[in-house]
Structures are given as structure tokens and as C-alpha cells.
Amino acid sequence: MSVLRVLTGITTTGTPHLGNYVGAIRPAVAASLQPGTESFYFLADYHALIKCEDPLRIQRSTLEIAASWLAAGLDPERVFFYRQSDIPEIPELTWFLSCVTGKGLLNRAHAYKAAVDKNNAAGLEADHEVTAGLFMYPVLMAADILMFKSHRIPVGRDQVQNIEVERDMAASFNHLYGEHFVLPEAAIEAQVATLPGLDGRKMSKSYDNTIPLFAPREVLRKLIMGILTDSRAPGEPKDTEGSALFQIYQAFATPEETEGLRRAYADGIAWGEAKQLVFERIDRELSPMRQRYEALMADPARIEATLRRGAERARAIATPFMAELRRAVGLRSLAPTQQTAPSGKESAAAGAPSVGPLPTFKQYREADGRFYFKLVDARGTLLLQSVGFASGKEAGEWVKRLKTEGAQALAAAHPHLDAQAADPQNPAVAEALQQLRAAADAG
Ligand code: TRP
Numbered sequence: 001m002s003v004l005r006v007l008t009g010i011t012t013t014g015t016p017h018l019g020n021y022v023g024a025i026r027p028a029v030a031a032s033l034q035p036g037t038e039s040f041y042f043l044a045d046y047h048a049l050i051k052c053e054d055p056l057r058i059q060r061s062t063l064e065i066a067a068s069w070l071a072a073g074l075d076p077e078r079v080f081f082y083r084q085s086d087i088p089e090i091p092e093l094t095w096f097l098s099c100v101t102g103k104g105l106l107n108r109a110h111a112y113k114a115a116v117d118k119n120n121a122a123g124l125e126a127d128h129e130v131t132a133g134l135f136m137y138p139v140l141m142a143a144d145i146l147m148f149k150s151h152r153i154p155v156g157r158d159q160v161q162n163i164e165v166e167r168d169m170a171a172s173f174n175h176l177y178g179e180h181f182v183l184p185e186a187a188i189e190a191q192v193a194t195l196p197g198l199d200g201r202k203m204s205k206s207y208d209n210t211i212p213l214f215a216p217r218e219v220l221r222k223l224i225m226g227i228l229t230d231s232r233a234p235g236e237p238k239d240t241e242g243s244a245l246f247q248i249y250q251a252f253a254t255p256e257e258t259e260g261l262r263r264a265y266a267d268g269i270a271w272g273e274a275k276q277l278v279f280e281r282i283d284r285e286l287s288p289m290r291q292r293y294e295a296l297m298a299d300p301a302r303i304e305a306t307l308r309r310g311a312e313r314a315r316a317i318a319t320p321f322m323a324e325l326r327r328a329v330g331l332r333s334l335a336p337t338q339q340t341a342p343s344g345k346e347s348a349a350a351g352a353p354s355v356g357p358l359p360t361f362k363q364y365r366e367a368d369g370r371f372y373f374k375l376v377d378a379r380g381t382l383l384l385q386s387v388g389f390a391s392g393k394e395a396g397e398w399v400k401r402l403k404t405e406g407a408q409a410l411a412a413a414h415p416h417l418d419a420q421a422a423d424p425q426n427p428a429v430a431e432a433l434q435q436l437r438a439a440a441d442a443g
Contacts, residue, residue: 004037006187007150008043009084009141011062013052016068017210018282022251025072025213028154032047032079039079040148040314041069043307044082046091046140050133066303068213070268071293076306079369084144087319092137093143096325100172101139110139110161117408142166146173147318149182160186164185175218177328195251196244200228214293217283224248224274224279234270245271310412320407323430333428336378358439359383359398359432363392373421375402375432385421385427388425403440 008028024400032039043065048058054256059335062083074081075421084090106112112135119128131151141162145153153163170181179375192203204210213225232238240246240262250258289431296303326332336357357378365371370388377383384402389395398416402411407430417424 005148005150005182006031006037006154007040007042007148007151007184008154009042009144010065011051012043012045012058012065015064015085016062016201016206017205018212018213018248018251019197019210021068021072021213022195023156024154025069029069029073031276032074032156036076039340040150041074041079041081042310043083043143046438047137050131050137054215063297063300063303065262066307067296068292070296070303070306071214071289073289075312078368079154080148080310080314081306082308082314083308086259087147087314087318088283089315089322090143090147092322093147093325094140096329097139097142097146097169097173098136099168101142105165106135106138109135109156109165111137124330135163139160139169142169146170146181147321149313150184151182152188156222157188157231160188168210180325180328182325196247198223198227198244199306200242200244214290217287217290219280219284220286224282227275229271232271235268237268238265238271238274240265245274245278245377248282252282257281266296316408316411320410320430320434323407323427324434326427326436327431333431348443355375359436361403363399363439365392373399375429377428377432382422383426383432384424385418386416387418389416402433406430406437 008024010024012276030061032041043062044375045058045062048061048100051244052058056194069081070076084332108290112130115130115134116126119126119130121150124345142165145163145166153159166285167183167185170183174181197203197207197209200208213221215223224245227248229243229245230238246261246265249261253261261274261277264277266408270329273306359375361373361375363371363373366388368388370390371392371394373386374385375384386395386398388394389398402413408430410424410433414424423429
């Protein structure tokens with residue numbers, strides 16, 4: 001396994017601002033272009049429901065965030081870019097994980113604990129206005145991460161503890177049911193500084209000090225002109241230390257350009273002039289993206305289609321994996337064909353694993369001269385039926401792919417399957433393919 005899987009979620013409650021761009025969007029787009037990585041970026045709209053009860057705001061934010069990431073250069077065919085709520089396997093996995101997660105572990109998770117501490121300090125009941133959603137937040141996040149076997153999770157410092165809690169959940173599940181999950185690690189980008197906002201504090205929606213990423217040019221100019229500075233007059237040397245304006249410039253400028261502004265500060269540049277310079281520099285980087293953003297925002301149906309396509313690709317991974325997990329925990333078909341090698345605790349208890357009767361692929365030629373294959377279970381029930389191929393070799397190659405890649409190859413094989421004869425979406429198909437793979441792995 002040489003591909004590094006990177007995954008991160010963006011909660012859909014606000015409008016992207018310059019701080020989000022510098023701290024998350026820009027580094028994520030750059031990371032997605034690194035060879036040897038596979039990136040999963042998704043709109044965490046189930047998470048949004050925890051903090052936001054305004055439906056229009058959630059819809060609007062989803063659109064703005066998707067348009068911003070695409071405008072900033074994210075290639076939705078290269079990465080997995082999807083909306084969490086388009087993946088029904090995520091809430092299902094959340095439940096599986098809930099059942100292996102100690103409640104005490106969640107009591108200690110920081111978002112919940114912070115709410116309780118605040119209530120205690122205010123003399124209120126510990127759980128005052130705390131929803132079960134807030135309490136379960138780390139479990140939903142674990143499902144996001146574990147579903148795609150992600151290794152590296154770029155997050156802010158405040159999320160590091162969550163990732164640790166989520167590792168614990170993965171380990172508990174693996175211990176009980178076999179090695180299904182990869183244990184994720186948090187990655188904090190050391191060199192991405194947090195951007196100060198208009199008032200010099202960290203740029204954040206909760207301080208109401210943000211500069212929207214794709215504000216129209218004139219609005220951007222006005223906002224930059226409003227960045228808090230001291231009252232030193234033109235000609236007086238200015239301090240770069242603690243200057244929000246300087247730090248914002250630095251996040252966009254080259255080291256040489258930054259050096260130039262440092263000298264200008266020392267030489268007593270007027271604040272108005274410095275702000276104009278900062279505005280021009282930022283606008284130079286943003287203006288081509290802003291044009292793409294505006295075009296995207298004018299065509300929400302296109303964004304919708306992009307996200308659906310992303311979800312389809314993500315589900316090509318999630319659906320078969322969920323079938324594997326359902327089987328692992330014992331949510332299984334009762335028909336004898338569905339018996340599988342026991343795993344984890346079960347095999348320890350049962351001694352030597354015993355494999356049930358296996359499904360089989362059959363290849364044959366019809367009177368029409370074409371070549372076919374089908375998959376039947378041990379009782380002869382038809383699970384997959386191919387269309388006719390001109391060559392036997394081609395039919396054989398598909399059989400081989402389905403055998404070696406399992407249900408992951410189903411999406412690719414789809415055009416060659418006769419869905420009328422047998423439904424490839426039937427969960428029994430994914431189960432049968434996993435069963436064949438498990439048997440091949442075992443011997
Ligand atoms: N909780 C994250 C935040 O508020 C968003 C998020 C949801 C996330 N699921 C995730 C981040 C999975 C990383 C991985 O920023």
C-alpha cells in the first residue's frame with residue numbers, strides 16, 4: 001500500500017474567508033496535486049446540523065464552500081470531492097462505531113467537555129442545552145475518516161484530540177471484529193500560520209472580523225482599508241511585529257515582497273499606502289479565482305452534478321466496505337451461501353475458520369457466438385450476468401478483475417453487466433465477491 005490517503009471535512013455553516021483560504025483551502029489544493037496521495041475532501045453537512053438550525057444557511061454555505069474549493073483549483077476528478085449527506089453508509093458506520101465506543105471516552109471529548117465546563121461555571125445543569133449530536137460528534141467524524149481508510153487528517157490543533165479518540169474507536173472495532181480499519185493520524189501543518197482578522201485577533205466567524213474570500217473587488221478594498229493599525233503618522237517608522245496588515249500580506253507575498261514591505265514599514269510608509277499595496281497583492285492572487293467563483297455560483301446545478309459524481313465515486317468504495325463491515329459484525333444474510341470465514345473474536349472462539357460453500361464464476365459461449373460469464377451462489381442462484389463479449393479473453397479479464405478487486409470493480413464492470421437478468425446492486429453480490437476474495441487470500 002503505497003498511496004497516502006488524506007482526508008478532511010469542511011463544516012457547512014459559513015462563508016469561506018481569507019483565513020480559511022490560507023489555512024485550509026490553499027494547502028489542501030496544493031497537497032492534492034502531490035503524486036502518491038489520494039485526497040478526500042468533503043462537505044461535512046451532517047456535522048453542520050450540530051451547530052446550525054438554519055436550513056437556508058446550510059444550503060447556502062454548502063454551495064459557497066463547494067464553489068470556493070473548485071474555484072481555488074480543486075480538480076474533482078483527481079480528488080474525491082463529495083457531500084457527507086450523499087453517503088448513507090456514513091450514518092450506518094456511525095452506529096457501528098457508537099456500539100464499540102465507551103461513553104466515558106466521549107465524556108472527555110473536548111467540544112462536549114467545554115460545553116459542560118461552561119454550564120458548570122454558570123451554575124447550570126451540566127448538560128444544559130447539550131444535544132446528543134454534540135456528544136456524538138467525534139463518532140460521526142470517526143465514521144468519515146475510517147470509511148475511507150485515511151491515513152492522514154489535516155486539521156487544526158483543536159481537532160487533534162478528536163483524531164486520537166477516533167483512533168481508539170478504530171482499534172476497539174479491529175480488536176473485536178478483525179483488522180478492518182486503518183488507524184488515522186492528525187497532521188498539523190506547522191508552517192501555515194493562522195491569519196489575523198480585521199481587529200488583529202485570529203480571523204474567525206465567531207469574532208465577526210473576517211474578510212470574505214470572494215468579496216467583490218471594491219468590497220475587498222474597503223475591508224482591507226479597515227484593518228486595525230496604530231495611529232503612527234506618515235513618515236514615522238512602523239512596527240511589523242503585531243501588525244495584522246503585515247501578517248496578512250505575508251500570507252500572500254513572496255519572501256522578497258515581504259522583505260520589501262518590511263523596509264517600507266521601517267521607512268515610514270503611510271498606512272493608507274501600505275493598505276493599498278496589500279490590497280493589490282491579494283487581489284492579484286484572488287481575481288482569477290473570483291471570476292471562476294462567480295461563474296460557478298451562477299450555475300448551482302453544475303455544482304450539484306459535480307458533488308453527485310463525487311459521491312458516486314466515494315460510494316464505489318463505501319458500499320462494498322460497508323458490506324464487509326456488516327458481515328463482520330454479524331448483520332448477514334441467513335442463506336447458507338452467505339457464510340463467511342469468521343474474523344476477530346469470532347475466529348478465536350470458534351477455532352479453525354470454516355468457509356461456507358463458495359459462489360462461482362462460470363464462463364461460456366452462447367449460440368450467438370458471443371462469450372459470457374455469470375456469477376452464481378452455491379445454490380445456483382444467479383448473482384451477476386454479463387452481456388455478450390466478442391472475445392472470450394475479454395470476458396475472462398472481467399472475471400479476473402471481479403475476483404481480485406472484489407466489489408470495488410463493480411462500478412467499472414457495470415456497462416458489461418445485464419442488470420435486468422441480475423441486479424449488480426444486490427448486496428449479496430458484494431458479499432459473494434468479498435467471500436471469494438477472502439477464500440483466495442486464505443489459500
Ligand atoms: N470537525 C471538523 C471541523 O469542525 C470537520 C470534520 C468533520 C472533519 N469530519 C471530519 C475534519 C473528518 C477532518 C476529518 O473542522
